[in-house]
Amino acid sequence: MPFTTRDGSDWTPEYLTDINAAKCIGCGRCFKVCSRDVMHLHGVDEDGKVLGKITGDDDDDFDGELNRKIMVLDNSGACIGCGACARVCPSNCQTHVAAGKIAAE
Secondary structure, eight states, X not given: OOOBOTTSOBOOOEEEEEEOTTTOOOOOHHHHHOSXXXXXXXXXXXXXXXXXXXXXXXXXXXXXXXXXXEEEEOOGGGOOOOOXXXXXXXSOOEEEEETTSSOXX
């Protein structure tokens, strides 16, 4: 299925399908540019266990268990494939798949 922009230029959406937790530095840049609520910052303990979503309270350290933060893709079906998150990611931890090569969720 071909896609075009408003001016008729060819364009292919590339949907976010994965965030590599080992490479993610938890900076939150991708979250800030995403208008679709596709991903959220989560806390991780020193064993690598995901503790849960960061609520925005800077003092939320999961009872002292918080070791680092990572971005988690938790609403992939809302992604429109704009690529804004990939453009701002300093650690290149995201995987995007072109429309037509991915099944709808």
